[in-house]
Amino acid sequence: MAxxxxxxxxxxxxxGLRAPHYRALLERLPPLAFLEVHSENFFGGGGQPLAWLERFRREYPVSLHGVGLSLGSADALDPGHLERLAGLVRRCDPCFVSEHLCWSSVDGHHANGLLPLPFTDEALDHVVGRISAVQERLGRQILVENVASYVRFAHSAIPEWEFVSEVARRAGCGVLLDVSNIHVNAVNHGFDALRYLDAIDAASVSEIHLGGHEAAGWGLIDSHAAAVAPDVWTLYEAALARFGPRPTLVEWDAGIPEPDVLLGEAAQAKSRLARxxxxxTPMGEP
Amino acid sequence: MSELARLQRTFLAALRGEGDGELAPHLIAGSHVQACLCVYRDGMGAAWHDELADTYPVVRRLVGPDFFREMAGRYGRSHPSTSGDLHGYGDRLAEFLEGYPFARGLPYLPDVARLEWACHECFHAADGRALDVAALARVPQASQGGLRLGLRPWVRLAASPHPVLALWEANQPGRDGAPDELRGAERILVARADFVVRPSPIGEGQWVFLEALAQGQTLQQAVTRLRRRGLHETFGELLMACASAGLLAGPTGFSGEGER
Structure with missing residues (x-):
C-alpha cells in the first residue's frame, strides 16, 4: 500500500489515532514515527472509517491494536473476529499487530473490557496456545500488552512479570510493554515496578505504551483520560535505560484533548527516546 | 470444565450482578475489593452505553440522557454483548423498545431505532460492486425477467406508520427537535454517498421495487408486485433511476454470468 x-x-x-483528531492531523502531518488504531474500529467492510485509515496509512506506518480478540478466554477463538482482523492486516500492512494479555468473554458473552487473567500454569499454557494460533492464522508475529488490573486472584502462583516474559518466550510473540500499566499495578498490588522491568527480556520488547491514569481512594485506574504522570515518565526513563530505545506510543482515549496536547506528550517521549x-550509541559513532 | 473457564464464568456473572459471593473466595481479599470490581463492572456498562449512544443519537435525544442510560442498562442485562467488536452491539434495540414498558408513550420510538440502525449499518458497509449495466443489456430480453439484481451493501429500506424521518431530521445536530411538518406514514431509503449516510423519503413504486430486489425476487416478480399496485408501467423508469443512482448490484441468475 505504501x-x-x-x-x-x-x-x-x-x-493513538482517534476520530476527533483525524482532520487536524491530516492537515498538519506532524512528524510522528507511527500511528496506532484500535483494530475493531475498522472491521466494517468499507465507508469512511477505512477511507480515513488508508489516507493515514499513506503518510505513516500504522499499528493495529486489538481490544476484543479475548486472547485469554477459555472460549474458542472467535473465527469471524480473527477473519476480520486478518482482512484488515492484509489491507493496511501494519507495522505491528497487538492484542492484550487478558480475557473479555466466556460462553460467547463479552464484557468488552480488559479482564485480568489468573497467573497460573493453566492460564499460561492456554494463552500461549492461543497466541500461537493467532500468529499462525495471521502469518506474522503479534505483540501482547500487559494490562492494568484492579484485583488479584488467590490462586495466582506466578508473579505477573514472569507470566508476561514466559508468554513471550514460549509463544514467540513480542511484548508491547505498557509502562503506565506496570506503574498502576505496582501501586495497586504493592510490588516494585523496577523488578518487573528487570524480569522482561529486552529482545522481546517491540513497543512501549504510555497513557494517563487517575487516582481512586484505593489505588490507580488506567483511564487514558489524562496526561502521563511524572512517576510514569520516571519509570519510562528506567525502561529505556534497561531496554534501549523502543517505538513508543501515547494513548489518550477519553476526554480527548486538542491535538497539540497529545503531540506534546509524544514530544516528551521523543526527547527521552533521543537521550x-x-x-x-558507542562513542565515536554517528 | 477447566479451572480457567470456571473462574471466568464466575467473574463475568459477578460483573453482571449475578452473585459476587461466588467470586469472593477466588480474590485476594482487601478492604476495597468491591470498589475494584466496580471498575470492571462500570467499564462494561459504559462501553455498552457509549456504543448505543453513538449508534442511536436521535433515540437518546428523544428520551433524554437519563432515560437512555437506564434503558441502556436494562438492554445490556437482557441482550449482553456477543462480540469483541462492539459495532454489532445494539442490533436488537428496536425490538427491545417494542416491549419496553417505559417507552409505551412513544409508539414511534422502535421505528426511529430501526432507522438509526439502518444508518449505522450503511455507514460501515462495504462499497460492493455496482450493477453491471452492460452485462444486463447483453442478456436476451426473453431471459431478463429471470434476473435477480441486489442492493449495494450500503443501501437499506425503512418504513413506518409514524413520521420517523421527520423526527430524525428534526433531531440532527443544530436542529431544535421540532419537525417541520408532521407527515404521516413514511417510506425511507437509507443510502450512502461520499461516505455520508442520508435517509430520504421515496415513493411507493420505488419502495416496492427495491424491497422486491432486497428480498431476492427476480425482475419479473418485481414487476408482478408493481402490477398489484397498478405501478408496473413505471418499472423501466425505476430500474434506470435506481441503477444510475448506484443503488443496485448484480445481476445474478442468468446463464451468461461471469462471461466477458
Whole structure:
C-alpha cells in the first residue's frame, strides 16, 4: 500500500489515532514515527472509517491494536473476529499487530473490557496456545500488552512479570510493554515496578505504551483520560535505560484533548527516546 | 470444565450482578475489593452505553440522557454483548423498545431505532460492486425477467406508520427537535454517498421495487408486485433511476454470468 518504512525507528514516538483528531492531523502531518488504531474500529467492510485509515496509512506506518480478540478466554477463538482482523492486516500492512494479555468473554458473552487473567500454569499454557494460533492464522508475529488490573486472584502462583516474559518466550510473540500499566499495578498490588522491568527480556520488547491514569481512594485506574504522570515518565526513563530505545506510543482515549496536547506528550517521549538512543550509541559513532 | 473457564464464568456473572459471593473466595481479599470490581463492572456498562449512544443519537435525544442510560442498562442485562467488536452491539434495540414498558408513550420510538440502525449499518458497509449495466443489456430480453439484481451493501429500506424521518431530521445536530411538518406514514431509503449516510423519503413504486430486489425476487416478480399496485408501467423508469443512482448490484441468475 505504501513505500514508507514499515516499522518505526526504535527512537520514534507516535500517538493513538482517534476520530476527533483525524482532520487536524491530516492537515498538519506532524512528524510522528507511527500511528496506532484500535483494530475493531475498522472491521466494517468499507465507508469512511477505512477511507480515513488508508489516507493515514499513506503518510505513516500504522499499528493495529486489538481490544476484543479475548486472547485469554477459555472460549474458542472467535473465527469471524480473527477473519476480520486478518482482512484488515492484509489491507493496511501494519507495522505491528497487538492484542492484550487478558480475557473479555466466556460462553460467547463479552464484557468488552480488559479482564485480568489468573497467573497460573493453566492460564499460561492456554494463552500461549492461543497466541500461537493467532500468529499462525495471521502469518506474522503479534505483540501482547500487559494490562492494568484492579484485583488479584488467590490462586495466582506466578508473579505477573514472569507470566508476561514466559508468554513471550514460549509463544514467540513480542511484548508491547505498557509502562503506565506496570506503574498502576505496582501501586495497586504493592510490588516494585523496577523488578518487573528487570524480569522482561529486552529482545522481546517491540513497543512501549504510555497513557494517563487517575487516582481512586484505593489505588490507580488506567483511564487514558489524562496526561502521563511524572512517576510514569520516571519509570519510562528506567525502561529505556534497561531496554534501549523502543517505538513508543501515547494513548489518550477519553476526554480527548486538542491535538497539540497529545503531540506534546509524544514530544516528551521523543526527547527521552533521543537521550536513550544517544546513550546507546558507542562513542565515536554517528 | 477447566479451572480457567470456571473462574471466568464466575467473574463475568459477578460483573453482571449475578452473585459476587461466588467470586469472593477466588480474590485476594482487601478492604476495597468491591470498589475494584466496580471498575470492571462500570467499564462494561459504559462501553455498552457509549456504543448505543453513538449508534442511536436521535433515540437518546428523544428520551433524554437519563432515560437512555437506564434503558441502556436494562438492554445490556437482557441482550449482553456477543462480540469483541462492539459495532454489532445494539442490533436488537428496536425490538427491545417494542416491549419496553417505559417507552409505551412513544409508539414511534422502535421505528426511529430501526432507522438509526439502518444508518449505522450503511455507514460501515462495504462499497460492493455496482450493477453491471452492460452485462444486463447483453442478456436476451426473453431471459431478463429471470434476473435477480441486489442492493449495494450500503443501501437499506425503512418504513413506518409514524413520521420517523421527520423526527430524525428534526433531531440532527443544530436542529431544535421540532419537525417541520408532521407527515404521516413514511417510506425511507437509507443510502450512502461520499461516505455520508442520508435517509430520504421515496415513493411507493420505488419502495416496492427495491424491497422486491432486497428480498431476492427476480425482475419479473418485481414487476408482478408493481402490477398489484397498478405501478408496473413505471418499472423501466425505476430500474434506470435506481441503477444510475448506484443503488443496485448484480445481476445474478442468468446463464451468461461471469462471461466477458
Amino acid at each position: 513505500s514508507l518504512p514499515r516499522v518505526p525507528a526504535a527512537d520514534g514516538a507516535g500517538v 536513550a538512543a544517544a546513550a546507546a
